[in-house]
Amino acid sequence: MWIRVLGSGAGGGFPQWNCNCANCQAVRGQTPGFSSRTQSSLAVSADGASWLLLNASPDLREQLSKTPQLVPAPGDSVRASPIKAVALTNGDVDHVAGLLTMREAQPFSVYAARRVIDALNANPIFSILQPQLVPRVELQLEHPLEISGAQIDLGLELLAFSVPGKIALYLENKDAPNFGTQAGDTLGFKITDSKSGAFFYYIPGCAQFNQSLIDRLQEAPLVFFDGTLFHENEMINQGLMGKTGSRMGHMNIDGPEGSMKAFEKLSVKRKIYIHLNNSNPVLNEFSREYAIVTAAGWEVAQDGLEIKL
Amino acid sequence: MWIRVLGSGAGGGFPQWNCNCANCQAVRGQTPGFSSRTQSSLAVSADGASWLLLNASPDLREQLSKTPQLVPAPGDSVRASPIKAVALTNGDVDHVAGLLTMREAQPFSVYAARRVIDALNANPIFSILQPQLVPRVELQLEHPLEISGAQIDLGLELLAFSVPGKIALYLENKDAPNFGTQAGDTLGFKITDSKSGAFFYYIPGCAQFNQSLIDRLQEAPLVFFDGTLFHENEMINQGLMGKTGSRMGHMNIDGPEGSMKAFEKLSVKRKIYIHLNNSNPVLNEFSREYAIVTAAGWEVAQDGLEIKL
Numbered sequence: 001m002w003i004r005v006l007g008s009g010a011g012g013g014f015p016q017w018n019c020n021c022a023n024c025q026a027v028r029g030q031t032p033g034f035s036s037r038t039q040s041s042l043a044v045s046a047d048g049a050s051w052l053l054l055n056a057s058p059d060l061r062e063q064l065s066k067t068p069q070l071v072p073a074p075g076d077s078v079r080a081s082p083i084k085a086v087a088l089t090n091g092d093v094d095h096v097a098g099l100l101t102m103r104e105a106q107p108f109s110v111y112a113a114r115r116v117i118d119a120l121n122a123n124p125i126f127s128i129l130q131p132q133l134v135p136r137v138e139l140q141l142e143h144p145l146e147i148s149g150a151q152i153d154l155g156l157e158l159l160a161f162s163v164p165g166k167i168a169l170y171l172e173n174k175d176a177p178n179f180g181t182q183a184g185d186t187l188g189f190k191i192t193d194s195k196s197g198a199f200f201y202y203i204p205g206c207a208q209f210n211q212s213l214i215d216r217l218q219e220a221p222l223v224f225f226d227g228t229l230f231h232e233n234e235m236i237n238q239g240l241m242g243k244t245g246s247r248m249g250h251m252n253i254d255g256p257e258g259s260m261k262a263f264e265k266l267s268v269k270r271k272i273y274i275h276l277n278n279s280n281p282v283l284n285e286f287s288r289e290y291a292i293v294t295a296a297g298w299e300v301a302q303d304g305l306e307i308k309l
Numbered sequence: 310m311w312i313r314v315l316g317s318g319a320g321g322g323f324p325q326w327n328c329n330c331a332n333c334q335a336v337r338g339q340t341p342g343f344s345s346r347t348q349s350s351l352a353v354s355a356d357g358a359s360w361l362l363l364n365a366s367p368d369l370r371e372q373l374s375k376t377p378q379l380v381p382a383p384g385d386s387v388r389a390s391p392i393k394a395v396a397l398t399n400g401d402v403d404h405v406a407g408l409l410t411m412r413e414a415q416p417f418s419v420y421a422a423r424r425v426i427d428a429l430n431a432n433p434i435f436s437i438l439q440p441q442l443v444p445r446v447e448l449q450l451e452h453p454l455e456i457s458g459a460q461i462d463l464g465l466e467l468l469a470f471s472v473p474g475k476i477a478l479y480l481e482n483k484d485a486p487n488f489g490t491q492a493g494d495t496l497g498f499k500i501t502d503s504k505s506g507a508f509f510y511y512i513p514g515c516a517q518f519n520q521s522l523i524d525r526l527q528e529a530p531l532v533f534f535d536g537t538l539f540h541e542n543e544m545i546n547q548g549l550m551g552k553t554g555s556r557m558g559h560m561n562i563d564g565p566e567g568s569m570k571a572f573e574k575l576s577v578k579r580k581i582y583i584h585l586n587n588s589n590p591v592l593n594e595f596s597r598e599y600a601i602v603t604a605a606g607w608e609v610a611q612d613g614l615e616i617k618l
Contacts, residue, residue, distance in 0.1 A: 011412075017373055018390040018415040020381035028380065036374070058410055062371045064326055065345070071337065072329035078548045081327040093409050093437055100406045101367055103320075105550065106327040123432040128402055128479040170437040239387045241414065 001156070001193035001309045002045045003200065003222075006053070006063040008301035009037030010228050010277040011094035013059060021238050023283050033285040037303050038063055039094040040204050040275045042224065043070060043083075046155035046193050052147055053086040054189060054202050056098030066304065081106050084149035087139070087158055088112040089187045089204055091119040091168035099126060107133040109149035111158065113184045114138050119171060141184055146194065159190040161216065164208040166249025186249065190216075198309040200224070204275040207249045209262040219267045222309060227273025227280065227300065230254050230289050234279045250275075253282070253293060260296050274301040310465070310502035310618045311354045312509065312531075315362070315372040317610035318346030319537050319586040320403035322368060330547050332592050342594040346612055347372055348403040349513050349584045351533065352379060352392075355464035355502050361456055362395040363498060363511050365407030375613065390415050393458035396448070396467055397421040398496045398513055400428040400477035408435060416442045418458035420467065422493045423447050428480060450493055455503065468499040470525065473517040475558025495558065499525075507618040509533070513584040516558045518571040528576045531618060536582025536589065536609065539563050539598050543588045559584075562591070562602060569605050583610040 007013070014037040015024035027034040038059035045051045051070060057063065064070050072080040085108055088095055096116075102108065110129075112120070117136045120126045139145065139160040147154045165186020166172075166179060173180035188203035200222035206213075217223055228250035235241045245252045252258045253273065263271055273282065273293065281289035282300050293300065316322070323346040324333035336343040347368035354360045360379060366372065373379050381389040394417055397404055405425075411417065419438075421429070426445045429435045448454065448469040456463045474495020475481075475488060482489035497512035509531035515522070526532055537559035544550045554561045561567045562582065572580055582591065582602065590598035591609050602609065 013370060015374075015380070016413060017370060017410055018381065018388050018413055020383075020385050020387050020389050024381075025383055029383075038370075058367065058406075059370060061322060061326060061347075061368060065324075071324070072327065072333075074329075074334055074338075076329050078329050079327050080329050093412060093434065097367075097406065097409045097434075100402050101326055103402060104325060104327055119433075123434045124428075125402065125406075125432045125434070125479050170434050 001196065001198050002048055003307040003309065004043045004067065004069070005274065005301050005303060005305040006041040006043055006067065007038035007057045007059055008274050008276055008303050008305070009039050010275045011039060011092060012278060013037060013039045014276065014278045014283060016278045019240065019278050021240055021279055024278050026284065034283060035302055037276060041098065042202060043067070044156060044191055046195065049082060050084045050152050050154050051082050052154055052156055053083055055088055055095040055204070056086050056102065057094055058097040060098035060101040079104070079106065081108070083108055084152050084154055085109040085111060085147050087147070087189060088116050089189065089202070090165065090185060091116040091171060093168070093170070096120065099129060103128045105130065105133060107150040110134060110136045111139050111145070111147065112136065113160070113187060115182065115185055119168065139187070155194045157192040157194050159192070160187045161190070162186070163188045163203060163206045163213065164210065165205050166207060193309065200309060205249055206251055207246060208251055209259065214266065217266050217268060220269070222270045222307070223268050224272050224274045224301065225259055226250055226275055227253055227282065228275050228277045230280050230282055238279055240279055260293065260298070270299070271297065272299040272301050276300065310505065310507050311357055312616040312618065313352045313376065313378070314583065314610050314612060314614040315350040315352055315376065316347035316366045316368055317583050317585055317612050317614070318348050319584045320348060320401060321587060322346060322348045323585065323587045323592060325587045328549065328587050330549055330588055333587050335593065343592060344611055346585060350407065351511060352376070353465060353500055355504065358391060359393045359461050359463050360391050361463055361465055362392055364397055364404040364513070365395050365411065366403055367406040369407035369410040388413070388415060390417070392417055393461050393463055394418045394420060394456050396456070396498060397425050398498065398511070399474065399494060400425040400480060402477070402479070405429065408438060412437045414439065414442060416459040419443060419445045420448050420454070420456065421445065422469070422496060424491065424494060428477065448496070464503045466501040466503050468501070469496045470499070471495070472497045472512060472515045472522065473519065474514050475516060502618070509618060514558055515560055516555060517560055518568065523575065526575050526577060529578070531579045531616065532577050533581050533583045533610065534568055535559055535584055536562060536591065537584050537586045539589050539591055543590070547588050549588055569602065569607070579608070580606065581608045581610050585609065
């Protein structure tokens with residue numbers, strides 16, 4: 001099974017179009033230690049020929065231009081794509097807007113939770129993907145599913161599970177508890193190579209650790225995990241926005257309630273922070289925080305990272 | 310007045326994600342004579358400090374990464390953008406999806422025809438742009454308007470006029486005449502520097518030439534015009550799609566009804582083809598068709614082209 005990080009950044013990417021924080025200035029100035037990052041997406045393949053996208057980022061077209069495996073090969077027909085399916089972990093703009101890039105009458109399948117499909121259905125702009133070519137398939141929680149698309153079986157099994165999170169920003173209901181969030185609005189995925197049995201977890205958004213996650217991730221060979229923020233208050237402290245990490249549906253890396261602490265006893269073989277927000281100090285490879293996470297056995301995802309499992 | 314071509318390609322860009330036509334193969338293979346092109350957008354500024362976008366392309370984030378004038382400068386506040394307004398010529402995905410990139414609580418104004426505003430309003434995903442920060446201002450046809458945004462007057466006047474065209478694909482009504490298209494669904498813009506009086510025209514989509522266009526464009530100093538297709542049938546002939554240019558709302562460059570012929574007697578000083586589809590033979594600078602359009606006094610837009618008027 002091949003895994004390729006198409007985008008390791010959070011919503012907005014790095015640098016973000018309107019952000020002038022120290023990190024964004026540094027990456028725009030090509031300061032050593034800083035690498036630009038497009039928005040959140042992975043590509044996975046069992047055979048290297050047919051691919052599943054985990055989330056479709058607004059930067060998809062740019063990501064494909066750097067990923068020869070994901071564009072038509074010279075011998076392919078005049079309209080073709082190795083991408084046969086997309087699975088969405090939630091309805092956030094950084095995870096769904098790339099579907100608009102995947103227009104032009106190409107068949108593939110979209111997998112998402114019921115409420116995310118409902119959100120797509122409520123936006124006529126997504127009807128640019130004709131339903132007869134691009135079916136929207138509902139993911140049932142805790143039910144492993146063989147992924148297929150464009151009449152091709154990808155040889156990948158997807159298990160979707162609910163993690164603590166928050167409904168997409170544009171769907172928030174100010175008057176409802178937790179802005180109207182329901183179980184299933186934020187998913188984690190376990191992806192398994194049906195033939196070899198190799199598997200990994202992809203959890204780009206998670207608001208809180210719980211016993212179910214502890215049981216699930218114990219001794220996993222590979223986990224991509226929500227690395228949006230290092231500190232709960234870093235966006236407030238940098239004057240970027242009046243929201244904490246929890247308010248945005250993301251647990252922080254640091255501290256007693258943070259992901260570093262939560263993973264300490266899980267014996268996960270390889271753990272990688274992904275969905276990194278531009279405010280995160282680990283984006284500076286010479287920072288104290290980068291040294292802390294790497295000393296704790298974490299990697300910090302970069303665009304283009306490839307893993308064979 | 311400064312004008313910068315952010316994206317010179319049509320919907321899908323060049324190469325297009327799922328296209329394997331001869332042009333797309335050539336540009337992917339970095340064949341001499343072929344340049345990649347992002348999707349359709351211009352940036353305009355009277356003072357070089359505050360900018361108006363003409364259309365917001367899905368590739369906006371990538372376009373900004375190549376345009377230092379359009380991102381925050383080191384001395385700016387922690388959240389900032391030189392982009393103060395966006396004006397939309399229609400509701401097509403290649404012209405509106407970039408609005409989703411412009412999230413993160415940044416104030417600016419969106420100018421569009423009533424029916425395009427209605428289309429945005431009908432898609433809750435665009436509410437990611439909070440209405441109190443990003444007002445949607447209706448363009449009245451044939452009424453010159455001073456453009457402003459984020460409480461800044463841009464020193465630019467915009468005159469919107471209706472041109473023959475087609476409603477956005479995702480809004481088409483199969484049962485209505487011309488798919489439900491109404492006057493105003495496709496606009497052309499005249500942009501004038503309020504101080505100097507310098508002006509130009511931007512018409513990235515136009516299905517047909519008419520007397521009103523002839524009268525309007527006569528002796529214009531600069532026109533960017535719909536260069537989507539060279540031949541009416543080129544997409545059909547290349548096996549890409551069963552649609553003619555007219556069916557897609559674009560007149561062709563060539564032939565007795567084409568734009569080259571239509572401009573012959575207009576004495577336009579500088580004329581530039583823009584919104585170039587990946588099927589267009591003028592994308593090959595060594596082609597017979599490129600030689601024909603340049604011999605007729607046309608330029609073929611490239612991303613990054615800058616003009617001072």
